[in-house]
Amino acid sequence: MCRGGEVVQFVRDLSADKSAWIDGGNQILAPLLDMDLINHLMSQLAPILLGRGILFPQKEALKRFTLKEIHQYEQF
Structure with missing residues (x-):
């Protein structure tokens, strides 16, 4: 298991x-x-968050990404 x-x-x-x-x-x-080592970001959001923690980091670096498409897979 890798850490940061x-x-x-x-x-x-x-x-x-x-x-x-x-x-x-x-x-x-x-x-x-x-x-600045990420050039493509795919995210999956599930309806249940298990445990505690930050769902998604609040980073200035995320502002450089743009939404290109959305897919829904079954209940997710």
């Missing part, structure tokens, strides 16, 4: 022609946004 610092190093170590699908919550996403 580890995932930042993992993404930095990728060659320029590689991509990574990174699945996780705020602890994974926030450091990547802080380091």
Whole structure:
């Protein structure tokens, strides 16, 4: 299991022609946004939030993304 610092190093170590699908919550996403290492963001919102924590990071870096499409899959 990777944490913020580890995932930042993992993404930095990728060659320029590689991509990574990174699945996780705020602890994974926030450091990547802080380091400007995300160029494509896909989000899934489920109707039930389990546990506690920040649903989505409140980051200035998110303002550079634009919504391109929305899909609904079954009950989600």
